[in-house]
Amino acid sequence: MNIDKLLLIIIAILLPPVAVFLKTGVGKALLINIILCLLFFIPGILHALWVVTR
Numbered sequence: 001m002n003i004d005k006l007l008l009i010i011i012a013i014l015l016p017p018v019a020v021f022l023k024t025g026v027g028k029a030l031l032i033n034i035i036l037c038l039l040f041f042i043p044g045i046l047h048a049l050w051v052v053t054r
Contacts, residue, residue, distance in 0.1 A: 008052045016041075016048035023052050 012019035020033040029051050037044030 005052070009049065012048035012052045013045055016044040019048045020051050 008019050008023060011022065016037055017030060017033050020030050024030060029047075033044055033047050033051070036047050
């Protein structure tokens, strides 16, 4: 595991939309993650971790 992926995982736990934005940019994944974070925070974290590790 390289340092970039480890940093993205840490950011995904603390600030999920930022991690998704850094990994994919502006798009469908970012919109889904923002909605998940607004509704419930834990699903937003899980989605961000999925996007980052994919």
